[in-house]
Amino acid sequence: MQYTLITGASMGIGKALAEECAKEGMHLLLVALPGPELDQVCQDLVARYGIQAHPFAIDLTLEDAPRKVYDWSQTNGYEVNILINNAGFGTGGLFENTPLATYINMVRLNNQALVEMTYHFLPELKRHNNAHLLCLSSMEATLPLPYKAVYTGTKNFIYSFCLAIREELRPSTVRVSILCPGPVLTNPDGLKRIESQGGKGQILMTMPEKVAKIAVKKMLQNKAIIIPGALPIAIVRVLNLLPILWRMRILERVFRPYRDM
């Protein structure tokens, strides 16, 4: 039996992706931090969609955690044909105002764990004819955001990494997609950041369910870069046409409200 494995699936975009995949009839392996939400999500999706869903609670920033996820799937005979690297977090504010430990954790989760998960599961994905790898980057991957410097860097890493291995994997059965949403209303921190942008943030804001619906559809169509929504697509295109120094000045001005977060 084939499974879709989703990290960070207990809430937010990951939970919405799990529901969208369940609607498509996919069986699920859901990974998140220990807590009651993950079990709840699995039970709910099994009851509503008649699929199989198994939870694995682990902190992906701990040493060798992705290997433990892989070992768990192998021990139980769960064959993974779709891997969705979704778990990640960000902070806003002047670079030097956030503790270094937070940045280290961010890089570990957003980048190191993602690379390790991909590395461990790739041979397994390659065994399937209908294999997909979907990674969560962000609309800001190509628009470095002042006052979110480390987060924006981790998302740019994911963007470059996925584009590169998509080309490497073109002769194989594995199709690689990058999901680059604009602001999505998921957790209270995100809401605070979106509100600090006033009207601008709210115009762009979207709901996790909408992002997930577009993401799963486009992933199955083998779209390389998935930016949900016409307005985020237009903004990314227009800003990327500008000379980089102008672009950075504009972004600094727009994101100045994040400075003291």
Ligand SMILES: NC(=O)c1ccc[n+]([C@@H]2O[C@H](COP(=O)([O-])OP(=O)(O)OC[C@H]3O[C@@H](n4cnc5c(N)ncnc54)[C@H](OP(=O)(O)O)[C@@H]3O)[C@@H](O)[C@H]2O)c1
């Ligand atoms: N929200 C946005 O505006 C937005 C925009 C663009 C891109 N993204 C990206 O989309 C992804 C999901 O964002 P979100 O807003 O949906 O996040 P979220 O609501 O905060 O949910 C994060 C998920 O990741 C899990 N998680 C956090 N730390 C973990 C760890 N150390 N080990 C294992 N699992 C961990 C959480 O598990 P627990 O619940 O168990 O803690 C939760 O299931 C992230 O990569 C984010 O960068 C978000």
